Amino acid sequence: MISSLRDPRCSISSAPPISTILSTNPKPSYITICLPSPPDTRTMEVERVQAISSLAFGLDTIPPEFVRLEEEQPGMTTFHGPVPEIPVADLGGGKGEGAMEAVVKAAEEWGIFQVVNHGIPAKAVKELQRVGREFFELPQAEKEKYAMKEGKIEGYGTKLQKEVKGKKAWVDFLFHNVWPPASIDLAVWPENPPEYRKVNEEYTQHLLIVAENLMKWLSEGLGLEGHALRMALGGDELEYLLKINYYPPCPRPDLALGVVAHTDLSAITILVPNEVPGLQVFRDGCWFDVKYIPNALIIHIGDQIEILSNGRYKSVLHRTTVSKEKTRMSWPVFIAPPPEKIIGPLSELLNDKNPANFKSKKFKDYQYCKINKLPQ
Numbered sequence: 001m002i003s004s005l006r007d008p009r010c011s012i013s014s015a016p017p018i019s020t021i022l023s024t025n026p027k028p029s030y031i032t033i034c035l036p037s038p039p040d041t042r043t044m045e046v047e048r049v050q051a052i053s054s055l056a057f058g059l060d061t062i063p064p065e066f067v068r069l070e071e072e073q074p075g076m077t078t079f080h081g082p083v084p085e086i087p088v089a090d091l092g093g094g095k096g097e098g099a100m101e102a103v104v105k106a107a108e109e110w111g112i113f114q115v116v117n118h119g120i121p122a123k124a125v126k127e128l129q130r131v132g133r134e135f136f137e138l139p140q141a142e143k144e145k146y147a148m149k150e151g152k153i154e155g156y157g158t159k160l161q162k163e164v165k166g167k168k169a170w171v172d173f174l175f176h177n178v179w180p181p182a183s184i185d186l187a188v189w190p191e192n193p194p195e196y197r198k199v200n201e202e203y204t205q206h207l208l209i210v211a212e213n214l215m216k217w218l219s220e221g222l223g224l225e226g227h228a229l230r231m232a233l234g235g236d237e238l239e240y241l242l243k244i245n246y247y248p249p250c251p252r253p254d255l256a257l258g259v260v261a262h263t264d265l266s267a268i269t270i271l272v273p274n275e276v277p278g279l280q281v282f283r284d285g286c287w288f289d290v291k292y293i294p295n296a297l298i299i300h301i302g303d304q305i306e307i308l309s310n311g312r313y314k315s316v317l318h319r320t321t322v323s324k325e326k327t328r329m330s331w332p333v334f335i336a337p338p339p340e341k342i343i344g345p346l347s348e349l350l351n352d353k354n355p356a357n358f359k360s361k362k363f364k365d366y367q368y369c370k371i372n373k374l375p376q
């Protein structure tokens with residue numbers, strides 16, 4: 001699919017040919033990080049993008065594995081004409097009067113929208129951003145204490161395995177569950193800054209309300225009871241996984257990508273961005289920048305709601321670009337069913353004229369196929 005993403009309407013930048021970059025680029029520096037104890041055996045070779053970014057400061061090149069294929073490069077594929085804006089829904093201070101219609105329409109037509117007046121206090125969001133930023137600004141060895149262990153999805157890291165064609169993404173991240181309490185492993189929650197835990201707990205309490213309202217309106221939009229989607233997704237067992245994306249400055253933002261093109265495998269994703277633009281959405285054959293709206297949250301419809309709604313709500317294809325001078329950060333929370341939950345089109349939506357467009361399968365099996373790029 002990715003190879004068809006180039007559109008003649010998308011502008012072509014004056015980027016030098018890849019061969020020039022490949023031949024002039026110095027080998028990336030490997031950062032050797034010595035974990036504190038025991039010092040003799042635990043020396044680990046890790047390439048964190050944050051460290052590569054510091055070494056690349058002032059240069060005009062990036063290591064070749066970060067140079068995307070031409071058909072993916074933002075400099076080649078970003079549309080620069082009049083850009084359609086993704087829908088914005090006003091949630092009326094969290095009460096949501098009149099919001100249902102806007103949310104349903106946006107989920108049907110776009111699969112992505114921003115919400116303003118959502119009821120989460122601006123201070124709770126600012127604090128979430130502050131503690132996340134302060135974590136990434138800690139010395140490397142401190143961050144490595146939380147390094148993702150093999151086979152785990154929580155922890156601090158950089159995508160270690162290369163993608164198809166050996167390409168890498170310009171981003172480091174931290175993942176940890178924030179809800180339900182039984183899923184939380186505090187060992188992967190940073191101890192520094194000291195307020196990290198309290199701030200994340202407070203943000204999560206506010207987020208639960210927004211998430212439940214969205215699921216309610218989306219259920220009603222399908223002509224179902226308000227609790228239908230939430231229950232079909234596992235009810236109180238729904239898992240909320242926070243990711244912090246840290247995209248450090250990149251000397252060649254025209255050639256690199258932060259997160260590559262994908263749809264979220266969650267049911268729904270609620271994302272706080274910082275003020276540095278970078279999120280792009282694929283629509284009508286082009287990649288468009290999503291406008292930054294102060295204090296807005298960005299909502300992505302993920303694969304599981306697309307499946308439950310039998311395709312009425314769209315899971316949106318998106319990616320992120322990076323900035324030459326600034327650090328972009330984002331805080332998506334992926335809301336997803338528990339692993340054993342079977343997800344398929346809701347039976348209430350199916351009849352002779354509307355057969356199921358998707359298979360029913362356990363969420364963990366869906367996840368396995370998606371991560372390993374196997375057919376669903």
Ligand SMILES: O=C(O)CCC(=O)C(=O)O
Nearest residue numbers: 245259273279320330332
């Ligand atoms: O940083 C962003 O705005 C989007 C990140 C994203 O799509 C992801 O982590 O799945």
Ligand SMILES: [Fe+2]
Nearest residue numbers: 262263264318
């Ligand atoms: Fe995403």
